[in-house]
Amino acid sequence: MKNIKNHNKTIVITGAGSGLGRELAQKFYDAGNFNVCLIGRDKKKLEETAEAFDSERCLCLPCDIRNYEAVKKTFKKISRTYKQIDILINNAGIFEMLPIKKTNQKVWENIMKTNTFGTFYSTKEALVIMDKSKSKKRIINILSIITERNLPFNSAYAASKYAIKGMMNSLREELVGKNIYISNISPGIIDTGMWNKKNKTKGQSPKEIAEIIYHISTQETTYAKDISLLPIN
16 A cells, blocks of 8 residues: 655546546646545546556546445545545536437436445545645536537436535535635536537537636636636537
8 A cells, every 4th residue: 555755746637538537637736736546436447547647746546426435445445545635626427318208217317326436435535635735725626518508308317416515515625714715617518528529519629628627727816716618619
């Protein structure tokens, strides 16, 4: 077991095996002053994300965030290794484009468990660690433009993202005075494997989105409360 003592900050990214999560991991690692903790279901994909990373500044943590006990064990490992969490990015998420008449219970529950419950579990356990330090902390939530625009055939996905938004708006008030700041980021369609398998329309660049998230996550005197990131075209 690693027990690293350094002056780096520590970031935890869920859904780090591909797409936006992978770009976020690369961006924060390249900054040079972050330990990056990568959470995802697929161990091989996490290892591909971290292929060129120094093992002392990176933890690959295979974990199904739908499982609360697994999430607790994962965050305990982060705490033992790096002692702190400075930034949590709740990025993991899935979706299915279906009319509601064809959205069965299994699909609905899987989306809600991954997107909403997974975010709740990860945030709850991260806060246990964040509360041990008085330094500035951030929780970044990757929501969706669907929380601002009504789109058809996305009832389960929309419900999951609205639930996260409501949860985080309430939590933001709960954390007033504790030096923990919550940002809700709502991109449009991101050009990732999850989207490309289902559609021919090109989405927004995950690398560009990662650049923006890095920028707003690392400012000393400013935090972003709610931001919409829309495609130019």
